[in-house]
Every structure is written in structure tokens, then in C-alpha cells.
Amino acid sequence: AIFKETKRPSREMQLTISQQLQLDPTTVANFFMNARRRGHDRCRQEEEQQEQQEQQQQQHQQHQQQQQQQQQHQQHQQQQQHQQQLQQQQERQQEQQQHQSEQQQQQQQQQQQQQQQQQQQQQQVVLNSNTNSETILGPIPPPPPVFEQL
Numbered sequence: 734a735i736f737k738e739t740k741r742p743s744r745e746m747q748l749t750i751s752q753q754l755q756l757d758p759t760t761v762a763n764f765f766m767n768a769r770r771r772g773h774d775r776c777r778q779e780e781e782q783q784e785q786q787e788q789q790q791q792q793h794q795q796h797q798q799q800q801q802q803q804q805q806h807q808q809h810q811q812q813q814q815h816q817q818q819l820q821q822q823q824e825r826q827q828e829q830q831q832h833q834s835e836q837q838q839q840q841q842q843q844q845q846q847q848q849q850q851q852q853q854q855q856q857q858v859v860l861n862s863n864t865n866s867e868t869i870l871g872p873i874p875p876p877p878p879v880f881e882q883l
Contacts (some may be wrong), residue, residue, distance in 0.1 A: 742765060744762075747761050747762055747765065844879060847879075848875065848876075848879075851876065852873075852875055855873050856873065
């Protein structure tokens with residue numbers, strides 16, 4: 734970076750340096766040219782390295798973003814599956830409850846029919862046993878209720 738910013742010394746200055754160091758003027762000129770070139774090369778390498786690092790950082794960030802998006806997508810799918818499962822469970826429970834209530838209604842209807850049949854049979858028994866036409870008995874009270882077994 735130093736050689737990139739500094740200018741190559743003038744020819745007079747290079748001659749002065751070569752006389753003081755007792756070197757060939759061409760050697761001194763080549764030294765400054767090479768130094769300047771190395772400075773440029775070094776700058777170019779640093780810029781390339783910086784670009785590579787930036788590209789790597791961008792790729793890393795993109796990779797992280799993709800992973801986050803995948804995780805969010807998976808979480809969303811899991812939530813949807815969970816909601817579907819809950820909904821299916823609720824539907825099954827409703828069906829079971831409906832089935833149970835239908836069974837209870839059928840049982841109640843059967844019990845009512847049995848009670849009615851028993852009452853009719855008892856009334857017939859009373860009428861049949863009543864041979865004396867002078868005394869007419871009223872209907873017999875219904876039997877005590879049969880407790881449901883659930």
C-alpha cells in the first residue's frame with residue numbers, strides 16, 4: 734500500500750541514491766519499479782481477498798436464511814398437521830357422542846314401550862279378573878320406574 738501511494742523518485746533522485754549506495758543506476762530504477770509493482774500486486778491481492786471474504790459471508794448468510802426458511806416451513810407444516818389431528822379428534826368425539834345419544838334414545842324408547850306393554854297387560858288382567866260387573870276398578874298406578882343402567 735505504501736508503494737501504491739508513493740510516487741517513484743525522479744531520475745535525479747535515483748542517481749543520487751545509486752551513487753550513495755554505490756549501486757548501478759539501472760538496479761536502483763528496477764528496484765523502485767519492482768517495489769511499485771509489488772505494491773500494486775499486494776493491493777490487488779488484498780482486494781481479491783476482501784471480495785472473497787464478502788462473497789463467503791454472503792453465501793453463509795444466504796445459507797442461514799435458507800435454513801431459517803426451511804425451519805419455518807417445517808414448523809408451519811407441523812402446526813397444520815397438529816390442527817388437522819385436533820380437528821379429526823373433535824369430529825370423532827362428536828360422532829361418538831351422537832352415537833351414544835342415539836343409543837340412549839333407543840333405550841329410552843324401548844323402556845317406554847315395555848312400560849306401556851306392562852300397563853296394558855295389567856289393565857287386561859284387572860278387567861279379566863273383574864267378573865263381578867258391579868264393581869269397576871280404575872286403572873292401576875304404574876309400577877315404580879326402572880333405573881337406567883349407563
